[in-house]
Amino acid sequence: MMTKRNKVYRNLSLVMITLLSLTLLLAACGSNNGSSANEGGSTSTNSNASSDSKDSNDSKGASGTKEIHIGYQKYGTVNILKAKGTLDKRLEAEGYKITWTEFPGGPQLLEALNVGSIDIGHTGEAPPIFAQAAGAPLVYLAHEPASPNSEGILVPKGSPIKSIADLKGKKVALNKGSNVHYLLVKALEKAGVKYSDITTVFLPPGDARVAFENGTVDAWVIWDPFLAAAQTATGGTLLTDGKDLVSNIEYYLASRKFAEENGPVIEAFKEELDKIDKWAETNQKDVAALLSPQLGIDVPSLELAAARRGYGLAPIEDSIVEAQQKIAETFFDLKLIPKAIQVKDATLK
Structure with a gap:
């Protein structure tokens, strides 16, 4: 008949065996996961596309x-x-x-x-x-x-802004460093308005469209198809396109x-x-x-x-x-x- 002490030893042994088995199992799973990630490492996300x-x-x-x-x-x-x-x-x-x-x-x-x-x-x-x-x-x-006709400077329907000269002191949305950045520079130059006389609001096209529609900005410098979509949907007024200003x-x-x-x-x-x-x-x-x-x-x-x-x-x-x-x-x-x-x-x- 098993003594009380033997029962304790037996139970402790079973616990140790179980813990050891779990440790080996988890180690194996971790090894498999690491191998799988390396073999399938090609992704389309920007965060790790560089190494891929x-x-x-x-x-x-x-x-x-x-x-x-x-x-x-x-x-x-x-x-x-x-x-x-x-x-x-x-x-x-x-x-x-x-x-x-x-x-x-x-x-x-x-x-x-x-x-x-x-x-x-x-x-x-x-x-x-x-x-x-x-x-x-x-x-x-x-x-x-x-x-040149594929980009332009748009103002909301009914806006009091009727010309590029009217942009002085206004907020103008654009994607910083994009093609329309040069259009804005040349349009202001032709109208005799200094670049420093406007407030540029740098936004990607999606955010700029929202700002344009809710009145956060006074004008939007944008390219097609975003320009065409905004013209079609909002009835905005095109102050100028790129003709006689830029090549685009x-x-x-x-x-x-x-x-x-x-x-x-x-x-x-x-x-x-x-x-x-x-x-x-x-x-x-x-x-x-x-x-x-x-x-x-x-x-x-x-x-x-x-x-x-x-x-x-x-x-x-x-x-x-x-x-x-x-x-x-x-x-x-x-x-x-x-x-x-x-x-x-x-x-x-």
Whole structure:
């Protein structure tokens, strides 16, 4: 018959065995979780896209596929390219997988390119200048034709502001460092209003739309399709578009390292963009219908935006570099960028 002391020893032994088993089980689970996270480490979030991008570009993963990260904004040829899937199919056949990441504007997109979260992207004229001044290792790949009618300065319906000169002392919303930043500068300059005579309110497009509608700001400088959508929905008054003020050119950019090490991918990207551009120019209603679900913008607004943009891919030539240099010098004179830059340093020539 078991004594009381033996029972105690037996119970203690069982407890120790149980605790040891649980410890081993938890250690095994932790090991498995760590292994799984490493094997499935590819994500589309900005927080860890930098390391994923570098790893995927330098070596193939377990599946033998190299990953490319492309940043895009709402609207433009890249959106159509993504929706049609032609670049995905072409590069998949060559052992590549594309991860697409949407950004609210060009400055945010180029911040991601600067830290390695994306490899390729597209912006207007101003963001690359701000990014280059901040030390981003970017290069220009190609560009779209000028589309001066695709951006403008909007005021609410019934606003007492009737001209650019009336903006003096007013609050003007815009996305800092974006293409419309230069439009605002040139519009004020033409009207004889100092940049310092207005109050700039820096907001991304979504927040700016809210501020515009609730009267927190007096005017909004914005690009399509946000401009077209606001015109359609609110009946706002367009004080001016970019005509006779700015060119409004869309640029395709990449990190220098990626561009120099992935020439065939860059060429494939440009070739597919050019094909999509040619299709989109003659199928604008189809483009609007294709992009409406993706962008969450109504078809009529997208048709309006499609009708006032340019189409057709073009190479980076000296005249383009000179035009960008002029913008860079204007921003430096206004102390909008911290140092003077040479745009030619951001080319592949």
